[in-house]
Amino acid sequence: MSSMNPAETAQAPDSASQTPGHVWAARSGAGGAVATVWLSHPGRHNAISVAMWRELAESFRRFAGDHQLRAVVIRGESGAFAAGADVSEFSQVRVTRDQVIEYHERLIGDALRAILQCPAPVVAAIDGSCVGGGLEIAAVCDLRIASDRSRFGIPAGRLGFPVAPFEAACLVSLIGRANALELLLEGRLWSAEEAHTKGLVNRVHSRDDWENEVEACIGRIIANAPHAARRNKWLVHLLSRIDDQATLSEGQRQACWDFADTHDYARGLDAFLTKTRPQFQHD
Amino acid sequence: MSSMNPAETAQAPDSASQTPGHVWAARSGAGGAVATVWLSHPGRHNAISVAMWRELAESFRRFAGDHQLRAVVIRGESGAFAAGADVSEFSQVRVTRDQVIEYHERLIGDALRAILQCPAPVVAAIDGSCVGGGLEIAAVCDLRIASDRSRFGIPAGRLGFPVAPFEAACLVSLIGRANALELLLEGRLWSAEEAHTKGLVNRVHSRDDWENEVEACIGRIIANAPHAARRNKWLVHLLSRIDDQATLSEGQRQACWDFADTHDYARGLDAFLTKTRPQFQHD
Amino acid sequence: MSSMNPAETAQAPDSASQTPGHVWAARSGAGGAVATVWLSHPGRHNAISVAMWRELAESFRRFAGDHQLRAVVIRGESGAFAAGADVSEFSQVRVTRDQVIEYHERLIGDALRAILQCPAPVVAAIDGSCVGGGLEIAAVCDLRIASDRSRFGIPAGRLGFPVAPFEAACLVSLIGRANALELLLEGRLWSAEEAHTKGLVNRVHSRDDWENEVEACIGRIIANAPHAARRNKWLVHLLSRIDDQATLSEGQRQACWDFADTHDYARGLDAFLTKTRPQFQHD
Numbered sequence: 001m002s003s004m005n006p007a008e009t010a011q012a013p014d015s016a017s018q019t020p021g022h023v024w025a026a027r028s029g030a031g032g033a034v035a036t037v038w039l040s041h042p043g044r045h046n047a048i049s050v051a052m053w054r055e056l057a058e059s060f061r062r063f064a065g066d067h068q069l070r071a072v073v074i075r076g077e078s079g080a081f082a083a084g085a086d087v088s089e090f091s092q093v094r095v096t097r098d099q100v101i102e103y104h105e106r107l108i109g110d111a112l113r114a115i116l117q118c119p120a121p122v123v124a125a126i127d128g129s130c131v132g133g134g135l136e137i138a139a140v141c142d143l144r145i146a147s148d149r150s151r152f153g154i155p156a157g158r159l160g161f162p163v164a165p166f167e168a169a170c171l172v173s174l175i176g177r178a179n180a181l182e183l184l185l186e187g188r189l190w191s192a193e194e195a196h197t198k199g200l201v202n203r204v205h206s207r208d209d210w211e212n213e214v215e216a217c218i219g220r221i222i223a224n225a226p227h228a229a230r231r232n233k234w235l236v237h238l239l240s241r242i243d244d245q246a247t248l249s250e251g252q253r254q255a256c257w258d259f260a261d262t263h264d265y266a267r268g269l270d271a272f273l274t275k276t277r278p279q280f281q282h283d
Numbered sequence: 284m285s286s287m288n289p290a291e292t293a294q295a296p297d298s299a300s301q302t303p304g305h306v307w308a309a310r311s312g313a314g315g316a317v318a319t320v321w322l323s324h325p326g327r328h329n330a331i332s333v334a335m336w337r338e339l340a341e342s343f344r345r346f347a348g349d350h351q352l353r354a355v356v357i358r359g360e361s362g363a364f365a366a367g368a369d370v371s372e373f374s375q376v377r378v379t380r381d382q383v384i385e386y387h388e389r390l391i392g393d394a395l396r397a398i399l400q401c402p403a404p405v406v407a408a409i410d411g412s413c414v415g416g417g418l419e420i421a422a423v424c425d426l427r428i429a430s431d432r433s434r435f436g437i438p439a440g441r442l443g444f445p446v447a448p449f450e451a452a453c454l455v456s457l458i459g460r461a462n463a464l465e466l467l468l469e470g471r472l473w474s475a476e477e478a479h480t481k482g483l484v485n486r487v488h489s490r491d492d493w494e495n496e497v498e499a500c501i502g503r504i505i506a507n508a509p510h511a512a513r514r515n516k517w518l519v520h521l522l523s524r525i526d527d528q529a530t531l532s533e534g535q536r537q538a539c540w541d542f543a544d545t546h547d548y549a550r551g552l553d554a555f556l557t558k559t560r561p562q563f564q565h566d
Numbered sequence: 567m568s569s570m571n572p573a574e575t576a577q578a579p580d581s582a583s584q585t586p587g588h589v590w591a592a593r594s595g596a597g598g599a600v601a602t603v604w605l606s607h608p609g610r611h612n613a614i615s616v617a618m619w620r621e622l623a624e625s626f627r628r629f630a631g632d633h634q635l636r637a638v639v640i641r642g643e644s645g646a647f648a649a650g651a652d653v654s655e656f657s658q659v660r661v662t663r664d665q666v667i668e669y670h671e672r673l674i675g676d677a678l679r680a681i682l683q684c685p686a687p688v689v690a691a692i693d694g695s696c697v698g699g700g701l702e703i704a705a706v707c708d709l710r711i712a713s714d715r716s717r718f719g720i721p722a723g724r725l726g727f728p729v730a731p732f733e734a735a736c737l738v739s740l741i742g743r744a745n746a747l748e749l750l751l752e753g754r755l756w757s758a759e760e761a762h763t764k765g766l767v768n769r770v771h772s773r774d775d776w777e778n779e780v781e782a783c784i785g786r787i788i789a790n791a792p793h794a795a796r797r798n799k800w801l802v803h804l805l806s807r808i809d810d811q812a813t814l815s816e817g818q819r820q821a822c823w824d825f826a827d828t829h830d831y832a833r834g835l836d837a838f839l840t841k842t843r844p845q846f847q848h849d
Contacts, residue, residue: 157507162514177523224723225830226848231728240743282509440790445797460806565792
């Protein structure tokens, strides 16, 4: 989702291009050692459409068996990382409870799990808006390097819905209880510096240095023995126990989707799409 | 408990008022959407008496069924948050092992659990001393916003006793192993800035801005769909697993109360109340 | 292990003294309340040899039954904490899979567990290189106080091997997933300030103040009731669940040693010892 801040609403429909957006990968380095995955949705701050979530999962699934791969970079085109899931599609694909579960457990979940399970290290190179689903993509990468003009947030509550359980587990495992609650309960956008202080990104660089710093980071990663890098990633992930399944009972998981049956969910989406202020009623 | 620092000992008996202190709640906002819970113990830096722990638990239990409630603020009167549990009562209510268990497992535990389980988001608005039991109250809130003159610490070791298991679990879940050990093993007071760096508070503002920033934070929280806010809180808490019961065996829990049978516990309390330096003997 | 940075390679064999290094303890304070454990390997930045790992474990095992002991400080001689395990011994003691398991599970594991299980609080006083095994020693201490010229890192990937499972568990429990991955996947050295920002050390002081600050910290620790200090340490450690055994299956643990059978492990060690750049092949 995108922020309600007027400066961040480029993904709202009236400024939308008619393309569904695209995720594509390029290889570089000796033997194609480095893959760059581009998030691209022109004019929409790279809002992630259903098609893009699928392409993202597909790209990372292809990496799984690739012995040459030493590192992956995810980045966005044209001055944004990703402004969120593509809310303009929600009235088609994410209305009923079944659709909501399908959208999060399968569509987003498959993409995030494919990134988490990529055997090679994955770096999020963040320059610009990194919001909602975009922030969740960054959260499952192994390192996050941001330019100082980046902005971070999860304003889902303004759109009338809570964060999904697996997505919450990724977030809590990254920044802990206090920061996750601050992000979700306020829905405020964080500057790059605040995101750094709170552990949401590893490093912040000026826009001028950022590109070189991402490259230097990848250079360091691929200077290590590939087997050691993959094993270190695998081991730290296992020890971090990013797992909503073991923590939540089935009833608790089901309760996470109750919002689909509330009137406030419809009010929130409608207000976002019509650029008005939602009047929530707790019903 | 309070600090041994002379500047922080206003809760010591000789400066005590004769009132047991009071916790009370006020409602504001459209439909009474916001509750403010005041900690009040005049002349004692709001040291939390037995009566106040009970009123605190009672206030939050009432909130549990309140559908109108959108956010809660906890704050202290007269330039302090709370300087700790009211140590001047300990010689009556917290001497024997049974009393110690009752005091922590029931009295403090009930209050902290009622705050944790409050369905609406809870913000600690901290201005001044936030020590011992006061810090523990802040630790179970969802957000902590501090003025720059606030001070934080848990100097229980100087009074001759360790932190209780559930209270330790809340602290470790908030700031992690390294910071919790620093806080408990040194017993040093932290400035607001240090508390921020170490994740104990979400934000620090100058005394002049602090009141407005608390209000702005509450404004952001209640602009979100109430169902989403409550679900986000509930979910992050579940995923954070604040639980001493599952982590500690029954024997380990019992060992946490062994201090009640040591001479050093009596020495520490006595030194605190007589404002002398304790001579601990490890017996 | 040591860094590949030329400034950090004093532990490489050609500059080696012929002594295997030594770990020794001294007592100070009233009744010998404070033990200082010295890491000493002259001319090698205190690289930890097999003999030193054993002496370290032995020192801390002796502390376990010592009722007089109130605090322990670990520090290095001559301007370093410890530049890592003594890699110059690896060709004798850490080549085969069985040797690798013995080296980590027994030798390093016994030393780290003895420090973790020391009943009294343990402070790492860090001034200079704190790398590889040196950083792991610091990570299992209860507090870490660093001078501003200290440097931190785990460049094992450059030497062709991943971090061992228990050592990874200690690291992840201290600094979390994001920082542990940054440390391991880049293999970059962190300044004292960066280590502080990322929670790897509790405090950083100028070289001039550092000695006094360590002393002040110990003074605060021993001003607390000894029983309370020991119980606080024990309780926070239990709640922090530093445990690779419960998290990893037996098969997963075995996979952590697969590196011993790779050619890249031999290439990495050889490059380190000959001060050349390793050409890893992922085989």
